[in-house]
Amino acid sequence: MVKKLIFIEIKKCINPKIIFAFCFFTIIFLSTFFLYSISSTDVYVNEFSINAKIDGISAKRDAQAKIEKKLTDKELRNSLKGFTGITNDKSNFDSTGNLMINDSESIKMFNKYSDLANLVIRAYSPMYSFNPNILNHLDLNDITVQSIFVNRENNIKTINPDFSDKLKEQKYIDFGYSLGWQTLLNDLPYIQIYSMIISLIIAALIFFVEKKCNMNMILRTLATKESKINFIKAITVLIMNSAIYFSIVLIYSALIWSVFGLEGWNMKIQTSYLFWLSPFNINYFQAYVVNVLIGYLAVLVVTFFTCYEVTFVKTKLHSYSKNIQF
Template sequence: MKEIIRVERKRILSLRNFLIFSVVILIFSIFSSLGSLNNYNVYDSSGNIIISSTDNLKESKLNKHDKLLDEKTLKDVVDRKDKSKYLYNSNLVTLVASNFEKLVEELTDDDISNFYKQRLSNVKVNLGGTAMVDDIDKLASKGEELNTPLQLGYAEGWKNLNNDMIDFVTIIIFIVPFIILPVFGEDPKTRMKQLYTATKHGKKTLVKSRIIAGFEVSSIIYGVAILIFSLSKLSILGFKGANLPIQNSVNYLFFPYNITYLQQYLLNVTIGFMAIIVMVSITLLFTVIAEQILSSAVFVIFFLAIMTSLPNNNFILNHFFKNFLPYNMTNFNSYYIHPEIYNISGEIIPTYVLVILVSFIVFTISTTCTVVISNIKLASKLK
């Protein structure tokens, strides 16, 4: 069976095509990373660069700028003791300001001492409209578990990586189904038809081998693409900050759960992988039903079009259906910026956990249907 899987894997994606794909991903990743780097140039009112991106990041990476967001630090921010335009300082000022509805200079001593209480109130406001008040209170209470005062420091590599993975993984999801379309296509060069007609259990072995090969190819493509993209981003923007809480980013200050940038990255990678295998399982089901590659491609295009065109203004549709589609699963920021609330048997389940569980169920059902239909069709061909 291993040899059959190897042959099928090679038929789906040759080494030459895999190398070409890897080179394209590498070039894309480098250009994306350099584009992110250019965003850190600091300009004056005339549009001239006063701090280059490399100098900005080099200064902001220094350990002396790592600090706790305690009352002393907050007081220093209000008094504007550091007026530099370097990233480390602008991030700090923006983070503090985002917790209040007034200017930093207007913050009082009471505001400073109640910084984390105000954050908890903002967590509840941020969750508003997604569930019942009791459920919002339950999830918001998770915000009290945040390790305070917050540890601040440089983590731009991880911030950019986690944010840019949204578009990158979505692109991979759109590409992979078309790569695996030939899984159930006929190729006389491999003589696979002779295998299942010549042996007693050949048809079952062939079906299993083709399905395994399809998932192996998809997993390899995803794994290599993520590895190249991640190393490119982190090599250019820095590996520092993986252990920092994501709440030290203004985007995630009101996220209720206590996780680090590394944990966020691993969650994103896992969700992206689940989205890939769901998309692959559905594609395999399409191909085994349609049998012809062209017809299967039409099915896949139709499915992708439906996923991307569903309306965003219907909460019920989004909450119970759209959030679990592969295309929407890869909108990673939705899990951290405006997380939705799912109450199951009185327990609040994080959206990203429920998405992983549901996608595994869909993958299992789709794959089972593919195996059953494939065996039935192959058996009918032998009669």
């Protein structure tokens, strides 16, 4: 009987108007955010358009695939010299000081080495800052893979001394193309916030919308206890929100992978300057799974508190209405 009642509750939410509204707003949100994510990707192009960005991402994938996976000091220095050779060339800047590279080979080289350069900038910049000019004040011949690790460990000790004790020893940087996973880890919080908003709406539909099917009356005619009614509704909300959350996350992930690719899933997240100070010694796929599960836990918390608050308010209102005398 419980399964049938849950099915009826789910069916209550699955009607053409609700499905259309949900699909419409989800498609608009995911498409808009996806295009914004591509346009804001750290890939240089001399023509501002989505197609140019996609071509730039593809070229970056091909170029970074040629970098040695186990980064050596020689490869690191050559990359930095190639990068600074472009950024220090005044002909690559316009009159207002903005980077304006026209040579196609220089663009490929810039995109190929920009992530490594940014990693070094992050490692040598003061805590919680990112100063691109710092490369002009460093002797590139003195920069080694080990020195980057030393700077990272010192910065992590500044954040929390206990973090450094949890770090496993890393002797080399496993560098390569991982832009798709980096982008996903950056975008997931916004996708999860949207999912939580949808969770609130679903909870409201399950607990409040009774117009057509009059579910509460059906349950009460079966002499069902109030606590069981709320349990059935809570299980329904959990099922609906779980299905919606993982559907939204997987759809957006598929969109990102379709453009950025799946390469780099097994690389350490510390190979990206964005996650250089992470105390977790895990790869991008593991970080993705952890973030998805944390987001799901947040959805469960939102679902629980919404169900609790709605039930509490309805109980108070029902109690208040009984005490009203006419």
